[in-house]
Amino acid sequence: MGTLLEVKDLHAGYGPTDVLRGVGFAVTEGGITTILGANGAGKTTLLRAVCGLVRRRGYVHFAGEAIESRVTEDIVRLGLAHVPDGRGTFTMLSTEENLRVGAITRRDRKAVEQDMARMYGYFPRLAERRAQQAGTLSGGEQQMLAIARALMLRPKLLVLDEPSFGLAPLVVQDIFRIMRTVNREEKVSILLVEQNARLALELADTAYLLETGQVALSGAAADLRNDETVRAAYLGY
Amino acid sequence: MEAFLHQLFSGLATGGIYAALALALVMIYQSTHHINFAQGEMAMFSTYLAWTFIDAGVPYWIAFVATVGVSFVLGVIIERVVVRPVEHAPVLSVVIVFIALLVILNSVAGWIYSYTIKTFPSPFEWEAVRNPYLAPHEIGTVGVTVVVLLLLYAFFRYTSLGLAMRAAAQNPVSSRLAGIRVGWMLALGWGLAAAIGAIAGMMIAPVVYLDPNMMSGIMLYAFAAALLGGIDNPIGAVIGGFVVGVVENLAGAYVVGTELKLTVALVLIIGVLLFKPSGLFGRRYVTRV
Ligand SMILES: Nc1ncnc2c1ncn2[C@@H]1O[C@H](COP(=O)(O)OP(=O)(O)O)[C@@H](O)[C@H]1O
Ligand SMILES: [Mg+2]
Numbered sequence: 249m250g251t252l253l254e255v256k257d258l259h260a261g262y263g264p265t266d267v268l269r270g271v272g273f274a275v276t277e278g279g280i281t282t283i284l285g286a287n288g289a290g291k292t293t294l295l296r297a298v299c300g301l302v303r304r305r306g307y308v309h310f311a312g313e314a315i316e317s318r319v320t321e322d323i324v325r326l327g328l329a330h331v332p333d334g335r336g337t338f339t340m341l342s343t344e345e346n347l348r349v350g351a352i353t354r355r356d357r358k359a360v361e362q363d364m365a366r367m368y369g370y371f372p373r374l375a376e377r378r379a380q381q382a383g384t385l386s387g388g389e390q391q392m393l394a395i396a397r398a399l400m401l402r403p404k405l406l407v408l409d410e411p412s413f414g415l416a417p418l419v420v421q422d423i424f425r426i427m428r429t430v431n432r433e434e435k436v437s438i439l440l441v442e443q444n445a446r447l448a449l450e451l452a453d454t455a456y457l458l459e460t461g462q463v464a465l466s467g468a469a470a471d472l473r474n475d476e477t478v479r480a481a482y483l484g485y
Numbered sequence: 486m487e488a489f490l491h492q493l494f495s496g497l498a499t500g501g502i503y504a505a506l507a508l509a510l511v512m513i514y515q516s517t518h519h520i521n522f523a524q525g526e527m528a529m530f531s532t533y534l535a536w537t538f539i540d541a542g543v544p545y546w547i548a549f550v551a552t553v554g555v556s557f558v559l560g561v562i563i564e565r566v567v568v569r570p571v572e573h574a575p576v577l578s579v580v581i582v583f584i585a586l587l588v589i590l591n592s593v594a595g596w597i598y599s600y601t602i603k604t605f606p607s608p609f610e611w612e613a614v615r616n617p618y619l620a621p622h623e624i625g626t627v628g629v630t631v632v633v634l635l636l637l638y639a640f641f642r643y644t645s646l647g648l649a650m651r652a653a654a655q656n657p658v659s660s661r662l663a664g665i666r667v668g669w670m671l672a673l674g675w676g677l678a679a680a681i682g683a684i685a686g687m688m689i690a691p692v693v694y695l696d697p698n699m700m701s702g703i704m705l706y707a708f709a710a711a712l713l714g715g716i717d718n719p720i721g722a723v724i725g726g727f728v729v730g731v732v733e734n735l736a737g738a739y740v741v742g743t744e745l746k747l748t749v750a751l752v753l754i755i756g757v758l759l760f761k762p763s764g765l766f767g768r769r770y771v772t773r774v
Contacts, residue, residue, distance in 0.1 A: 353663070
């Protein structure tokens with residue numbers, strides 16, 4: 249299996265200070281990689297650096313192209329969809345318009361309509377709220393909308409920043425089930441940052457542990473699940 | 486009664502112009518959170534362009550279309566060259582840039598065309614529709630503004646580009662993450678605002694005549710309209726425009742007299758800012774955390 253996203257010696261940050269200091273990781277084609285770490289470790293910064301939302305320097309290759317000096321809009325057009333921290337809802341647009349924005353770079357109109365129907369199939373709650381202003385949706389619905397909006401790009405890689413944050417357990421289960429489906433059936437690779445380490449390690453094949461801007465530990469997700477330090481610090485047993 | 490209806494209808498005609506200009510202000514405000522103080526002078530300059538075309542013998546409607554097109558391009562260029570560099574500057578710097586733009590456009594127009602007042606033709610000289618309530622030019626103005634407003638509505642509501650522009654104005658980061666080129670959307674917004682201004686200028690010029698200061702009073706009403714409707718609400722701004730037009734005309738005819746009409750705009754502006762800063766249709770932000 250090839251490598252879809254490869255990152256080496258990545259430095260990134262805000263203003264003059266670097267938050268990331270030489271991070272490396274990879275996502276295989278069709279794979280699911282998760283990045284774990286405490287609050288403030290630099291996970292969000294890492295995802296932003298990959299898609300060019302913050303100042304960065306290093307080696308970032310996606311789908312065979314060097315993207316470390318590309319602008320966000322171009323990276324997205326290569327097939328990288330980012331579900332940002334805080335969901336990034338277009339609050340004044342309707343649910344349906346939010347989905348259309350997700351597909352705005354696509355020209356295959358028919359397929360867009362089909363994908364729209366597919367998203368409503370994945371998330372029936374969104375279908376009920378089709379015409380509703382997206383800012384009035386509940387937190388869980390907005391998270392579903394953010395994921396659906398990202399999938400409307402028909403991405404090669406789906407990047408998610410703490411999709412379970414602040415959601416009820418049942419909604420979280422739903423969202424993880426759909427991530428698995430999308431990965432298996434549509435061959436979308438996934439890069440997942442998660443606070444719920446147990447769920448993330450169950451879903452992922454590869455995992456990285458980020459500590460103060462550096463990779464402290466990495467390996468197969470199954471191995472990390474059994475690692476003493478990970479257990480003690482992130483799994484709580 | 487006839488006189489009253491006449492005042493009411495002609496209030497709607499000028500109201501359409503205020504509505505268009507207020508809408509242009511709102512469009513820029515929504516994407517930049519700044520009020521474009523140079524909007525009126527941009528419209529004035531466009532009207533001089535139209536006058537140049539017409540003076541050179543170009544038929545009115547061809548001159549009209551050419552002016553709208555050239556104004557659109559100039560609006561895009563102004564965004565790219567003048568506004569973009571101060572994108573992240575403090576509010577006061579941006580205001581100064583807008584005022585500078587206003588003064589420069591005003592002086593350049595005066596320098597090229599002189600400050601002597603010129604007449605500007607109306608394309609609506611239909612004798613057939615003469616009636617006691619509305620002059621033909623007023624009917625034409627209402628028609629043109631209504632068409633412009635409907636076209637804009639359809640553009641923003643039903644086209645992919647319109648959706649991209651709305652998205653970019655609302656949430657630039659999420660828009661970039663959807664692949665939208667936000668910078669270009671802002672520039673297009675300026676182009677549209679300039680084009681709307683051009684149409685408003687060409688419609689009002691036969692009434693107020695053409696001179697470099699022709700828009701100062703009108704912009705005051707447009708600001709009042711935008712504030713009244715809620716500076717971030719396009720539909721509110723349009724309604725505000727028609728309301729201000731009617732109130733201005735009726736107050737001018739029956740209350741304060743034409744000399745003091747401009748005070749109506751000032752009173753409206755101050756009243757809205759004091760008592761309902763978000764405007765009549767101002768947005769109540771409905772967002773759940
Ligand atoms: N917009 C910002 N400006 C300056 N510093 C920031 C910004 N966002 C995050 N940081 C800093 O970067 C570090 C990493 O933050 P972040 O990437 O959000 O961590 P995580 O997502 O792992 O919780 C923190 O020390 C945080 O204070
Ligand atoms: Mg984070």
